[in-house]
Amino acid sequence: MQDFDADLLSALLTVQHRASQREWPFFLIGAGLPNLPAILAENRSYAERQFLYSTVGPLDRDAAADALRIPVRQHGGDFTDDALEVLVTASGGYPYFLQEYGKATWNLAPEAPFQTEDAELAVEVGRRHLDEGFFPSRWNRATDRERRYLTAIAATGEDAPRSGKVAELMGVTTSGVSDVRESAIKKGLIWAPEHGRIAFTVPGMADFIRRQPTA
Numbered sequence: 015m016q017d018f019d020a021d022l023l024s025a026l027l028t029v030q031h032r033a034s035q036r037e038w039p040f041f042l043i044g045a046g047l048p049n050l051p052a053i054l055a056e057n058r059s060y061a062e063r064q065f066l067y068s069t070v071g072p073l074d075r076d077a078a079a080d081a082l083r084i085p086v087r088q089h090g091g092d093f094t095d096d097a098l099e100v101l102v103t104a105s106g107g108y109p110y111f112l113q114e115y116g117k118a119t120w121n122l123a124p125e126a127p128f129q130t131e132d133a134e135l136a137v138e139v140g141r142r143h144l145d146e147g148f149f150p151s152r153w154n155r156a157t158d159r160e161r162r163y164l165t166a167i168a169a170t171g172e173d174a175p176r177s178g179k180v181a182e183l184m185g186v187t188t189s190g191v192s193d194v195r196e197s198a199i200k201k202g203l204i205w206a207p208e209h210g211r212i213a214f215t216v217p218g219m220a221d222f223i224r225r226q227p228t229a
Contacts, residue, residue: 015046016053016202027058034064045070047215048205072107072217081109082116091120092127100133104141106217110148114140149222155201159194164203167212168220174213 015023026042033040042065046053054061073081079098086092093101101119105111118136119128156164166183167175177195181188195212198204207213214220 015044016050020057023057027054027061027064031060031064047202049199049202073109074107075102078102078105078107078112081112086120090126094127094129096130097128097133100130100137104137108217111218114143144218145222149219152203152219156198156203160198160203163191163194163198165223167204167214168223174207174211176210177212180212
């Protein structure tokens with residue numbers, strides 16, 4: 015929903031507000047990146063009181079393992095414990111990454127149960143696919159200044175560094191990059207998990223940036 019046209023988003027929020035007032039059987043259910051609540055509130059000041067927000071984060075290790083193991087067993091395959099550990103760790107619990115690595119394992123492994131070397135090769139192949147499509151789709155949306163800011167975030171080596179530390183790595187003050195920080199947030203590239211800190215909206219983005227020749 016964070017990518018909706020502002021007029022469309024405004025119309026939806028207005029209708030939902032009116033429906034709530036008049037007890038109409040109308041409900042707006044949507045999904046978005048972590049910056050969505052701020053975008054809704056910016057569009058309509060009452061939006062923050064209008065919705066219930068549920069955070070959908072990465073799967074825990076057991077759930078991530080089940081997401082791979084259960085469907086594979088249903089089709090006659092299986093993983094060794096070590097192979098499963100490789101895939102779960104590489105995915106960070108992110109469902110789309112589990113899908114990519116699981117698909118690669120199924121296509122590459124010569125026989126079941128899938129071994130550690132099968133999982134390691136699948137991670138390599140899956141990561142190459144992500145580097146060709148998933149991550150570049152975000153990187154290419156960024157301006158040159160935004161890319162420098164994203165590169166500085168990646169350079170900290172932290173999941174959620176302080177904004178001041180990122181600015182320091184760029185050789186500027188925090189206020190000097192506040193505009194680029196906000197523009198990157200609006201594009202859904204980064205978000206603020208708490209006051210004064212910044213983080214990428216998808217896992218693995220920092221590693222992708224560090225792999226870039228110009229990063």
